Amino acid sequence: MTVSVEHYLVLAALLFAIGCAGVLLRRNMIVILMSVELMLNAVNITFVALARQTLSMAGQTIVFFVMTVAAAEVAVGLAIFLAIYAQRRTVNADEISLLRW
């Protein structure tokens, strides 16, 4: 059995699911952000696989941009975590619920 594109897509789906689980289950905000990175990578795999399958460079270009944005997002996100820690001395997601009803 040759490796076809669906294998990669299933792999990406699994990776995405694991990332989701991480976002929902972990309390440490930094680990949550890492899980988000996992999800982004799963999406990247999907794009590249489909680019390979359709033989179009557009997929890889998109991945390029996703990576850039992910980098920017992580930078700003971690800066926000620093600010929150300065205020509240915690990075526990449960304890940051000011917008509660």
Place this chain on the structure above:
Amino acid sequence: MSPPTDHATTAAAVTLATSLLRWIPLLPLIGSACGIFAATTGRSKLVHVTGPGSVLLAFFVSLFAVAQLWTLPAGGALVDNVFTWISVAPLHIDLSFRVDALTSVMILIITGIGFLIHLYSLGYMHHDADEARFFCYLNLFVASMLILVLADSLPVVFIGWEGVGACSYLLIGFWYQDTANADAGRKAMIANRVGDAAFLIGMFILLWSMHDLGAASLRFEDINRLAPQLAQHAPMVVTVVCLLLLFGATGKSAQIPLYVWLPDAMAGPTPVSALIHAATMVTAGVYMIARLSPLYVFSPEALLVVATIGAVTALFAATMALVQNDLKKILAYSTISQIGYMVLGVGVGAFAGGVFHLMTHACFKALLFLGAGSVMHAMSGELDIHKMGGLKKQLPKTRLTFLVGCLAIAGVPPLAAFFSKDLILESAFAGGHVILWAIGLLAAGMTAFYMFRAYFLAFEGESRVDHETAHHLHESPSTMTIPLMVLAVLSIVAGWVGLPHGVLWGNQFGHYLEPVLAHVPHHEVAGSTVLMLTLVTTATALTGIFVAYSFYLKSPGTADRLAERFHGIYVLLWNKYWIDELYDRLFITPYVIFSKFFWKVVDAMLIDGVVNGVGISVGKTADVWRRAQTGNVQHYAAAMLLGAVFTCGLYWWLS
């Protein structure tokens, strides 16, 4: 053969007069607006000019219009179509004004006597802080009344009808700071409204019938022209409409059963009583019946009801006036009684007679009310005739004019009411309504009695005036006495336009009005019968005066002894037959219970409950749903994931 140029000028003058018709009600309306301006900016002096001035100008315009009317052949009219008011096929109603013979009488009375009363009010209301507001309302009233009589169709009459009702409310409750006055105003308004409802229903039914005949119009000329066809097509409808309109008239003209507001209305300033309750508003009902006389003649049943109500009211009110001690209340009951005469007159077919009495009554009743106001002014507000006496010494002018008024109302020849009252009674007798004639005669005797009772107790005899008040007794200023004198002269001469048949120039008034009023054929009575009737009427009047003289001047105390002997009757009359209490029990209390139910249960509980309930339920729902906002980002992420799962599944399922 008049030269062509004369013809042209006459025609031009007529056209000018026609286009000026709208100014007759408009001028007092502008005066009213000036009054609002004066009242709100505090420049009361302004109304001294605009108040009487606007009515005087309206009087001049009326004179001009009437003069032009007289150049037209008999039965002609000036019609001024101001604008199209309602135009929904097939209904078309214009706001148009019409001056014909009947209207000419009315507008001259309203503007003429209205002006005199405005002049009187300058003196009467001089020290009142709300003077500007008073003239504003008074002008508004004159404007509404003019709209009523100038109207060319029933809906426009209704505009004026409602307007005078509203103004009477405003004017009766003028000194509203005293709750009793405000209550009196409210009573007038409500009693009028009951009549207005009947008027409206009658108007609608009439329109419906007119529509059946193919002419969906409520213009008087159309109604009166099509009256024969209406009677043939639906005689029952004609009777119903006439009775409904009559019920409306009883509200405005204070007849049985809706007269109860008029005695209470004496709470308003005296000029108001003079204008509204003597000369103008209360005559609106009579005017309306006369206007629609071609319709009424086709319903003998309705006419009989009209005549009966008139006669009974005349007697009923006269009996109540016998025992009143308040001078204005005596005059109020007298007004109800005299309008009863007018209604009796139109009921027996003497439409011109009713209008004639309307005219003479306007003169002498206004005179009597203004005289009472003058007395009140001199007596520092006291109106109990038992607390007066011998006022002729201090108030000579008032006394003289009041005497003239009393003689006029009693029907002593050759003063005004002699001719008009006589005409009505003669028509009643000639029409075969002997019972009604007898009732009218009895009421005439009572009229003479109670009016002279008031005169003797107030002006003649020993002074029973309170010591304090006696110091301030003084004759009224000329701005008040001049109108009194003018009205006194009018009371003397006003009757001379309607002399009995064959005497001098005969019944000019009747002939003048003939083309616009319906004609009821009645048995001709011999001249000797007429003479006999006249003598009987005069004798009754003189008897009344003599009895009053003997009771109160020759042997005072007679009245009190009689009151003790017939104590039951006296109490009945004194309490006005307990009609007010009866109405209260019968109509008002159940209605209040009804209203309270609607207020407390339907409005407060049901409607507010539903509306508030919607709000509360929204709040409660929000209370439940807001728990979804936990503030926890992971919960939000889970929600997004749920959405994503759902969308994927949906997409998969659909493809």
Place this chain on the structure above:
Amino acid sequence: MIAFFFIAILMIASALTVVLHRNPIYSALALVNTLFLVAVVFVMLDAELIAMLQVIVYAGAIVILFLFVIMLLNVDTEVRSARLSKFGTLGLALALLLALELGVVAVVYAPDQIAEAPAGFGSTEAVAEHLFTTNMLAFELTSLLLLVAVVGAVVMARRKVES
């Protein structure tokens, strides 16, 4: 074939470590591992430039950043309850459901054959050609975005950490 499955299993294992391990440092290390393996997958898919960028940007820069912040904030190992909370169960179920859905879609709708890649597919020139012509605007906007991110990060993190 075997290579693919090997890589795949390793990747899944690392991902699970990222998500499940109590110590955040270990999570970060597992993340590096995962990202490396993703780069390998990219190479298998003929996307060489992207693979390089993955290693440089992600594994080289982003994870370093994570490690810095973890050490700066002195993050402790997470205390965890033995059993999964109600919310946790729901979350896990949802994630698995999503994976199932995506997987099924992928399998059902995938084509049978995969074509031969032309020469130069996924090379730097190919990517550059696409990037600088068709997507020029997006490129410029991305640079603007990076500028904004830098400014934002500096502003947000300027507050002093209270010791």
